[in-house]
Amino acid sequence: MDAMACFQAASAYSTRLAVRPLPLQSSKRSYSLCIRNVAATATQQESSSRDVSPKILLQVQGLTASVADSNTEILKGIDLTIREGEVHAIMGKNGSGKSTFSKVLVGHPDYQVTGGAAIFKGENLLEKEPEERSHAGLFMSFQSPVEVPGVSNMDFLRMSCNARRAAQGQPELGPLEFYGFLSPKLAALNMAPTFLDRNVNEGFSGGEKKRNEILQLAVLEADLAILDEIDSGLDVDALRDVANAVNGLRKSSNAILMITHYQRLLDYIKPDFVHIMEQGQIVKTGDASLAKQLEAGGYQAIRGGD
């Protein structure tokens, strides 16, 4: 029943795709969420449900994936539901599959999905090309962003922005319009305008690269932002700037999935849910207190309390 309700909500976005329901692992969280959703689906007729209950943005079920070259399985059945307006954090030991999960979601060619489903805004995410996922509103900030010599940051951002706008059927922004669009975002990140003249990520410091990723997020106006260790390599001030900028981008219609090792980031961007990942699976889900528990006692404490 719970699963069916969730899927009804998901397919409310789009009826084009026939979605076959899969059994949900019923944790307390998903149960309560689904109950909420049952209420929503009961009352919703056509499009009037938006104000009543947040829609599901991303629903991942039993997702398994392996490295494309070696067939080593890394993700062993992940279940995750993210709704509009929510902030999720995934924590876990090194090598537990956090980054792989985020890369699989955006379609990194190094990984192969071997099973499960991922529905983003009612559409099958796994069938889409990486750029189509981006057009649909999925964004991932890279842990180590790639340098692109020869392409200026300004041009890159504008091309990127216009590509997304074109996919949404909006008119493209000219250079001057785009500068007007970009300036406040730049100011929010405490970035100097000279930053735009440099080549994409070329010779950037660690902090500059992360700021640039968030700037790209702001420009693309993504609905779901996956922030992969956005706090690594940042000093205290830079972390605050980045976190404030991310908070500034939050809306009731978008959501954030953070991957982090430290509580510090969660102090700035308050998560609604914290997931603990271990050996390719989400083993525990809780609220922000789970992260504090982790910070205090390490992963052993979590396991002990399980």
Add this chain to the structure above:
Amino acid sequence: MAVATVATSSLHLACSSSAAGESKVLSRRGPCLLAPAPGRASPLKLVSNGSRVSMRIARKGPGVKNSAIATNEASLSEQKSSTLSFGPDVFVLDLAEKLEELDYAPGLNTTAKEVLSRLRERSAEATLSLQWPTNKVEAYRYTDLRFLKNSGVEPASLPSQDSRLELSNFQRTSDENMCMLFADGVVSSSSSSGLKDQAGVFYGGLSSLPEDYVKEYVIPKLGESVDWINGDFFASLNGLGVRELGVIIVPEGVKVQMPLHVLYYSSQGGSEGGEKPVYALSSPRLLVFIGKGAEINIVEEFIGEAGKLYWANAVVEFFIEDEGKVQHNYVQNQARDAVHIKQTCVAQKESSSYELVEAVIGSRLNRHNIHIQQLGPDTTTKMNSFLLAGQSQLQDLHSRLILSHPRGFARQLHKCIVMHSSGHCVFDGNVKVNRYAQQTDAGQLSRSLLLAPRATVSVKPNLQIIADDVKCSHGAAISDLEEDQIFYFQARALTLRQHGAPWCFHLGGSSAAI
């Protein structure tokens, strides 16, 4: 290849030692043939009725070892074979004959015709002494011109009065702009400025140029650059087929504020249909004088009728006096089946400045030869080129900068992108710093990007330094996009397939900005 090099260098020596054009032809053949008797050295007089005869003499000429066997019937076939290996070949001779028969553009007065016929004479001599370039010649090693030779080439005809293209046919012009138009190699009559301008700036065809200007500027300079470019085949062919000359004169001290737009349009051409493709050849030629302290911005744009087979073989000569300043923008956006060959010669006097920004996108085969000759100290020379090679396109740039005076400053940036497996970019950039060019500061950089498997680029940046107190650098980088980069672009909503063009534009755009 070694033989070709030796022959060329001996030509160079011969040219510098002998001023007379006719002996030049003979000395060119020197290494291969017995030297002809001095009395034979004037057959190539290209007056309209005698020309065919003199051509025939020239055709047989290279095979003739001495006058005794020249009349022998049996030796004709031998001559033919030796003609193929040493002298001008049949294709070149036929083409030269066709070009040589061309009428001048209407409206030229006697003086103008004399000027042009002198250029044709010189060019005829040069053309017949040269061979159709093959890949055995270093300068054309990667530039395959065989398809052109296997096709038919017919000179573009003079447009009739009714069908003549005028500037008003092109929307991009307005009254405020300074504009001139070459339609199929001939300056359109509407595009001449006359001398309305009080400052004495002139642009337009030779037919509307006042006679005193012709004597002052055109006669002493036209074709002077031929000596520097060492008898380039296609430049000579242009001189042979010239029907009208475009002239731009900016007198001493005049600074022209507005850019002058020179549009070259090819409307005639064969189609792919028949037995073998036929290319319509046009030979536009432009002569530019920049007086002492004068300044101008010239924008050259080459376009043509899509789907037609044509060959634009253009030559532009710049003469920049002391402290003159030229900003030269050059856009080649020819139809995709076209052949585009261009020679740009620049002579820079003391403290003058020449800046070229070049964007090459169109044509099936593009060859641009740039030759810049420094004639005085303290010159500034900048060349920024961007070439884009897509499917079945060959984009070739050969540049040569000769610095012979102190304190020259030069910067060259060459960027090319090959987007398709069958695309090919070629770059040969030579900077020569001669013995007296002390304290020269010359830098050259070539950056190539390959975006498809098996895409090819051939680059040869090279410096020849004889002076000992100079600052020179050169470098070349060839790279492709890594998978990580491609994924990064994809993750940011961009694809190579859909956004390849703007992507290339942005990559190339920086070459225009520097």
